[in-house]
Amino acid sequence: MLSRRSFIRASGGAAAMAALPATVARAKAAAPELVAREYAVQLLPPDYPETSVWGYDGQAPGPEIRVMQGDRIARRFVNRLPQASSVHWHGLRAENAMDGVSGLTQDAVPPGESFDYDLAAEDAGTFWYHSHNRSAEQVARGLYGPLIVDEPTPPDVDRDVTLMLDDWRVDPKTGQITQDFDAPHDLSHGGRLGNFISTNGEAAYQLPVRRNERLRLRIVNAANARLFTLGIQGLDGWLMAYDGMPVTSPEPMPETLTLGPGQRVDLFVDVIAEEGEEALLGRIDQSKGYVQAAFPVSGRASANRRPAPAPLPRNRTPDLAGLADAATLRLEMSGGAMGSMREAIWKGSSRNADELMENGQFWAFNGLVGMTETPLARLSLGQVARMTVVNDTVFPHAMHLHGMHFRVLAQDGTPGPLRDTLLTARGETHEIVFAADNPGRWAFHCHMLSHAASGMMTWIEVTA
């Protein structure tokens, strides 16, 4: 098959196009392009030089992709990067062939080539898209953006605001992203933590607001490895959704909220700061705090606050009927610095810790390092699975399941909210349950991208 680029060359461009038969000229218009390439942006404060990033459509983060629930998301991904790449649509329960995982659901798209994505937006909510090839490098360089699916009936808020949180590792002298994407210390410890925090690609994100205005804040942790622990000041409200999925009844805003890499929350907050004051979102309760977003208040939206919100309409997610006789699975994490992993199987044979280290591999799931020929589990379509996730390491991990959302069981066995990314602290054990209602080969990996690159990557197959 001809790629679009070679087609234009072969046809001689516009002149030849004009001579094409009418049927071809009337062919379905190509999807809008999403072009990945290198460019410079003013990421750091103005007294620093521009930073060269890899991003989508000349922005960092990439452009907001926004559709109505039930519509399709169609994009022609054009790769103008010096590396192969692919695009994953994080949190969408869509078609497996469109999931964008290089090496599992598609081949990485080589430089100069393109790939047509076309997938259903079945769930309303807050999602994001990002590179899923060499992600520890490519996402760190800026290849991510927001993906919003709107409810058919808009909820009662004054403004809908997406906040993508990231940290970047930049050389303060040059203002450039440091190239140490596979530094052994990052791989084996807490991942690639940055030294420059941004919101929507800005150092000092500000949004002017009015008193009593109700904001929907869609917060996305797009960082490679950082956990964001957020508090709010001058805002009050409710937690409405985790990882794109509404909670059954709005939860009063907790004092602090921790988001692991890949995780999202939707908040409805009212501005309760006085006129002339500033409401804040950030790490404001600690001595080493930082402001993630500032909301200067001027004027009033209304004399009083609105009543408490109704829950967001639930998405059509499967129920967990059959939980009692669910398939039982186990995922035991081991490895990392200060871990007890002495050997593990990598690329089909047993290796000792030294061999693994020399190859930049530090972590294992059930004693297996990285992707394997056979999946962690094979489930039949519609089967309910219950998985024990054991974090036998001294680091937190953020396990992301593609294609399906799961619930975390509370101590007493009650299923919690739907999520697609599980944040697990050192030494913790969690039980998660999900209905295998989406056929295909689904990645299941740590979203601390340096960990995924050094062993924490597996997959689950759902067969029709």
Ligand SMILES: [Cu+2]
């Ligand atoms: Cu991890």
